[in-house]
Amino acid sequence: MELKEFVKTAITQISDGILEAKEEGTGKGLLINPQGLAVGGKGDKYLKHGGWRYVQDIEFNVAVTATDEANAGGGIKVASILNIGGGVKETNSSISTINFKVPVAFPGDETPKEYAEKKSPNITGTEFL
Secondary structure, three states: OOHHHHHHHHHHHHHHHHHHHHHHHOOOOOEEOOOOOEEEOOOOEEEEOOOEEEEEEEEEEEEEEEEEOHHHOOOEEEEEEOOOOOOOOOOOEEEEEEEEEEEEEOOOOOOOHHHHOOOOOOEEEEEEO
């Protein structure tokens, strides 16, 4: 697989994974990649959704291998995504990584009334993402 095909495939599969996770989380209080995030005074992300919800990034670090295949016209080709415990056999390869983050608000309880009436968690309206 050539690099441009790999990039296109990686981005598409990441997007498909996010969409499928959103679909499975529907009705469970899980919010994946929500829009309209606000940033608190310490850089924390929040979302106004039935009270202020804390949003955290889940960071992914995926290892991939690139091999030099002389019989395929030369050049460096992206071979495969490594599977833990998989039996991938390659020669003249180098390992690279893809790093990306997905913001997620995990399911939680409703904000208790005594806290819901208080001011927002040090969030200004001008710091929306």
